[in-house]
Amino acid sequence: EAILRGRVALPTEAQVKVMTVHKSKGLEFDAVFLPDLDVELCSTNKLFVLRGSDPCQAPDGVLRYMNAKLQTLLPDDWQRAFTLDKERGINESLCLLYVAMTRARQALYMTARPTSGKPLQSLGSLLQSTLAGGTQCTEPEAVLYELGSATWYRSKPSPPEGDASSPPAEQATRLETQIALRTDTESAPLRGLRVAAPSSLVAPHVPIPLVRAFSISHSVGATHGTLVHALFEQVNWLEDFRFDLALLRRVALASVEPEALRHVSLDAVLGEFAEQLKLSSVQAALSQQRYQQAQFGQVPDSVEIDTEREVSLIIGDKLIVGTIDRLAVLMKDGRPYAAEIFDFKTDQWDAKQPKKWLKQRAEHHRPQLEIYAHVVSEMFNLPRSSIATYLIMLASDDLVLCPP
Structure with a gap:
């Protein structure tokens, strides 16, 4: 009442x-x-x-x-x-x-x-x-977590005194404020963390020319990569995978905007995917036979597969957000003891200098894989030495181990 x-x-x-x-x-x-x-x-x-x-x-x-x-x-x-x-x-x-x-x-x-x-x-x-790190407090008025300045309000200007009879909304006075465009965004005060992709750690301040950002070829490459990743997301194990063309077509159509398919042949991408499933690098990474032999010193009892696993990690003032293409968690006696991370890459292959190209690509993508390995280590309480990271280079049919 x-x-x-x-x-x-x-x-x-x-x-x-x-x-x-x-x-x-x-x-x-x-x-x-x-x-x-x-x-x-x-x-x-x-x-x-x-x-x-x-x-x-x-x-x-x-x-x-x-x-x-x-x-x-x-x-x-x-x-x-x-x-x-x-x-x-x-x-x-x-x-x-x-x-x-x-x-x-x-x-x-x-x-x-x-x-x-x-x-x-x-x-x-x-x-x-x-x-509070899992601590369950039973004491009243206990502070379990505190960050920042508890006296933040002291730096705020005090409101001017007004007529006590007037309501608070009428007591407020307008303050003259000068508005200026801040050109140095890195020094701007943050409400929260800056969200960034793992690739930003490789070349965080490299501007993209406007003509390239809006070019058809750049858009086609991005759409092609999105389609390939969406199709491989459907594969848990090659032995159990059934190439259902109608289903894969629906998956592909749902993964990109219709406008993005204007300059990409979906039939060609599906045909390319069918051939990619036959690559030795793909067979080695996605087959159950891989885990029927010792991995990290022992044969796993079971392997849990997660595809397109979204992960995040705070580094400095940035929240790094990414997606693990394929995560294999190796189990023994009901507990994880190791993990393997696979990342599909559709980078354009340099046939003239294949070894140099592979080395450059591995170095380029290493920071991204290290972020993924760090997150997996925290998720499953695994040492970094029990986590392996691989690049599946679809253009050259190479399975590249990227050690830390």
């Missing part, structure tokens, strides 16, 4: 604004407080779960929601549907948390309830696990 009768100032008028995360999208504030983080990562307060193979199509089944114990009695396809529904819910919660955490210009304050015993599946517990 008190909540219903209470009045909250409109966000456009009050100096202290109270709003939902959805309402805050696109807005910025000097300080943001997130007091309500004790919400479940994935809500179980739902009525139905949908089943379907394509999220863009109508579902082929609907089932009433049930608890985890009852879910284990369902057929495999329905258990998978419940798992996907939970993953979608967690993803939506994390997206909402990202929006909330990126509204602050100067300071972000997040509070959560102290936990004891088993960690809860809540946003607050997630933040405690990540920011």
